[in-house]
Amino acid sequence: MSITKYDNITRNFFTGFIRLHLLHHAGQEPIFGLDMIRELARHGYQLSPGTLYPILHGLERDGFLVSRKEVVAGKVRKVYTLTEAGQTALSESLEKVRELMDEITIPPQGA
Numbered sequence: 001m002s003i004t005k006y007d008n009i010t011r012n013f014f015t016g017f018i019r020l021h022l023l024h025h026a027g028q029e030p031i032f033g034l035d036m037i038r039e040l041a042r043h044g045y046q047l048s049p050g051t052l053y054p055i056l057h058g059l060e061r062d063g064f065l066v067s068r069k070e071v072v073a074g075k076v077r078k079v080y081t082l083t084e085a086g087q088t089a090l091s092e093s094l095e096k097v098r099e100l101m102d103e104i105t106i107p108p109q110g111a
């Protein structure tokens with residue numbers, strides 16, 4: 001698959017999954033960019049910092065994540081945690097994902 005085609009899929013569909021993924025992990029423990037790039041790679045999403053960071057910033061701007069700066073081994077790291085609005089958005093989105101999964105995976109009656 002060409003890079004361009006993959007980028008289009010990422011922009012159109014995968015960014016939603018990536019956002020849910022980020023919210024999920026931020027609800028478990030504070031997350032930071034590089035760690036999430038590794039985590040998402042484990043799930044088959046190849047993201048550059050230039051793609052991931054704007055997504056994190058957007059989630060914070062929209063009130064789903066909140067960041068703070070931590071110093072780790074002498075380096076400043078921006079860590080994100082889930083807000084209450086983020087928790088609500090995650091729960092509601094997961095319901096939609098489940099609903100969609102049911103729709104597209106369960107064969108219609110009488111099929």
Ligand SMILES: [Zn+2]
Pocket residue numbers: 021025039043
């Ligand atoms: Zn994960």
